[in-house]
Amino acid sequence: GENVEQHPSTLSVQEGDSAVIKCTYSDSASNYFPWYKQELGKRPQLIIDIRSNVGEKKDQRIAVTLNKTAKHFSLHITETQPEDSAVYFCAASGRGNTGFQKLVFGTGTRLLVSP
Amino acid sequence: EPEVTQTPSHQVTQMGQEVILRCVPISNHLYFYWYRQILGQKVEFLVSFYNNEISEKSEIFDDQFSVERPDGSNFTLKIRSTKLEDSAMYFCASSGEFGREQYFGPGTRLTVT
Numbered sequence: 001g002e003n004v005e006q007h008p009s010t011l012s013v014q015e016g017d018s019a020v021i022k023c024t025y026s027d028s029a030s031n032y033f034p035w036y037k038q039e040l041g042k043r044p045q046l047i048i049d050i051r052s053n054v055g056e057k058k059d060q061r062i063a064v065t066l067n068k069t070a071k072h073f074s075l076h077i078t079e080t081q082p083e084d085s086a087v088y089f090c091a092a093s094g095r096g097n098t099g100f101q102k103l104v105f106g107t108g109t110r111l112l113v114s115p
Numbered sequence: 116e117p118e119v120t121q122t123p124s125h126q127v128t129q130m131g132q133e134v135i136l137r138c139v140p141i142s143n144h145l146y147f148y149w150y151r152q153i154l155g156q157k158v159e160f161l162v163s164f165y166n167n168e169i170s171e172k173s174e175i176f177d178d179q180f181s182v183e184r185p186d187g188s189n190f191t192l193k194i195r196s197t198k199l200e201d202s203a204m205y206f207c208a209s210s211g212e213f214g215r216e217q218y219f220g221p222g223t224r225l226t227v228t
Binding site for chain 2: 034105
C-alpha cells in the first residue's frame with residue numbers, strides 16, 4: 001500500500017521568511033496530493049491540492065509542486081505570518097476499485113513562525 | 116459555506132462500553148470517511164462508505180467497528196466494545212461527486228478509561 005514520508009518534523013522560521021515542507025510517496029498509482037493545515041485541537045483544513053497531471057499549483061502565498069518521476073511533492077509558503085503556525089500534513093491518494101480515494105497522510109510538520 | 120459537523124465533541128466511556136459517534140456530511144456529498152488521530156500522531160484512515168456500503172477499510176477497522184448511514188443525513192461510527200487504545204480524535208470527512216477534495220469535521224475526542 002501507499003506510504004508517505006514527510007520532512008521536516010519541525011520547522012521554525014521568522015515572520016516574512018519562506019517555508020518549505022517536503023513529502024515523498026511510494027505508490028506510483030497515486031494521483032491526488034492534498035495538503036492540510038491543522039491548528040491545535042481543530043480539524044484538518046484543506047489548504048491546497050494538486051493532481052498528477054500538473055507540476056505546480058499556486059494560491060496566493062502557498063504553492064505546491066509535484067515531481068511524479070521522483071515521487072515527491074512539496075508545499076511552499078512565502079511571506080510567512082504568525083497565523084501560519086500550525087501542523088501541516090501532506091497526503092496521497094489513488095483511485096480505489098470503486099472510484100473513491102482514501103487519503104494516506106504523512107507524519108506532519110509543526111511550523112512555528114516567530115514575529 | 117457548508118461544513119461537516121460531528122457530535123459529540125468529547126465522549127468519555129469506560130472500557131468495554133459501546134459508543135456511537137455521529138457525523139452529518141456536507142449535504143450533496145456522496146463519499147464518506149472516518150479517520151482517527153491518536154494524540155500527537157498522524158491522521159489514519161479507518162473506513163470509506165459509498166452507495167450505502169463500505170468501499171474500503173483499514174486493518175484498524177476490525178469487527179468491533181461498524182458504520183451506518185441510518186437516514187439521508189447522518190453517518191455514524193460504532194465501536195462495540197471500546198478498548199483503552201481506541202482513545203483518539205475521530206474525524207468524519209466527506210467528498211463530492213468526483214471523490215476528490217475531502218472536507219473534515221471538527222472531530223470527536225474519545226477517551227476510554
